[in-house]
Amino acid sequence: MPAQCVHARRRAAVRSALRAHGVAMLVVTDLVNVRYLTGFTGSNAALLLVDPSCEESAGTDPAGGPDDGTVLATDGRYTAQAAQQAPGLRVLIDRDCAHAVLSERLARHPGAGACAVRVGFEAAAMSVAAHAALAERLASSAAAADLVPLTGVVEDVRMVKDDGEIALIARACAIGDAALRDLLDEGALTPGRTERQVARRLEWLMFEHGAEAIAFETIIACGANSAIPHHRPTDDVLRRGDLVKMDFGAVVGGYNSDMTRTVVLGEADAFQRDVYALVRRSQEAGVAAVRAGVTGADVDRAARAVIDEAGAGDLFTHGLGHGVGLRVHEAPPVSSGATGTLPAGAVVTVEPGVYHAGRGGVRIEDTLVVRDGGAEILTRTGKELRVV
DSSP, X not given: OOHHHHHHHHHHHHHHHTGGGTOSEEEEOOHHHHHHHHOOOOSSEEEEEEOGGGGGGTOBOTTSSBOOSOEEEEOGGGHHHHHHHSTTSEEEEOSSHHHHHHXXXXXXXXXXXXXXXXXXXXXXXXXXXXXXXXXXXXXXXXXXXXXXXXXXXXXXXXXXOOXXXXXXXXXXXXXXXXXXXXXHHTTOSOTTOBHHHHHHHHHHHHHHTTOSEESSOOEEEEGGGGGSTTOOOOSOBOOTTOEEEEEEOEEETTEEOOEEEEEESSOOOHHHHHHHHHHHHHHHHHHHHOOTTSBHHHHHXXXXXXXXXXXXXXXXXXXXXXXXXXXXXXXXXESTTOOSBOOTTOEEEEOOEEEETTTEEEEOBEEEEEETTEEEEOOOSOOSOEEO
16 A cells, blocks of 8 residues: 555544544644654654544645645755655645644634634643643634643554554564574674673664664663663673673664563573573463453563562563554553553563562563464564573
8 A cells, every 4th residue: 555545544543533532633743643644754843633523614725635634844954855755745834833733724724613623732742831832822823722632642543553564563573683693693792792892783783684773772781780671781791601681673664673582691500590481481471461352461460470470570670561663662551550452453562571680680572463363473583591
């Protein structure tokens, strides 16, 4: 399906959801959501979407074509880029993007009653200062609006990935798999190298395999540092007998991957083998629990029970996983506090960990697709304990 049609279908899904939120329009200022709905990737933009029930007041745009109320604004740096990436959309060139899309739409088609004035905005993306400035400008113009804070409207649609999105995430996962394979094959994980050196080499290998960016700062954590869940690489030196935790991801077409593997340098002792075996059993239980219709809390509970039963529950200090897509952390959550069910087509991680302060920790993580009958694992690197 052409990208233009894909984006139009996504906008239609969001527009159809507006009525349930009691708003006539939605001002989208989260740049990831703008990209999802239009394909535009500039650093300054806003998009206006209108409830379909209000379209009868829309009429036609000044160019004579049908106007469904969708307006994209950006600034003069991106005039050509907007035309190329978002063909067919009305584009306004104005640095004050949120005010531009809203005031232009209301000035052209004021509508009638509440349908024209209740306007949702993305509360998680708009700062207090930006909201105050927008409200002040609207109050001083003929384009007054009742601004309503909303959360998760676009994100709820983004949760379910289409085949094209899943293909991009799968490609990003394959790049991570290939980069880790090369890292191990070339002997880059050796005593004497620093965490930073290994991290930079792994990132470069992802670029060599086709990544357009890294998904997040690569975690390489050796020895006692492996017990810090989100350790940042330092100049600490890898030593024989260390646990080495590696958490990394690639970006392809804007979509992320996320994978963690933990290895031992030289020779694994009984403590390391026991911790690794426990985390692996937990991870397998979590993956087995993933299927459409279960809650993220159910999946978290299945994995956490394995660690709890081993008496190590207090050493598993974070949620089991998260959604993955245009952001490396997005809906749906996979944690004890998650309430919604996992939809078919969502992409999530399962990543239990056990962390012994001062001794070391193990985490194993896969990115997978939620299916009706279970989980489709996209990260293919084996999960047996590897001693390098």
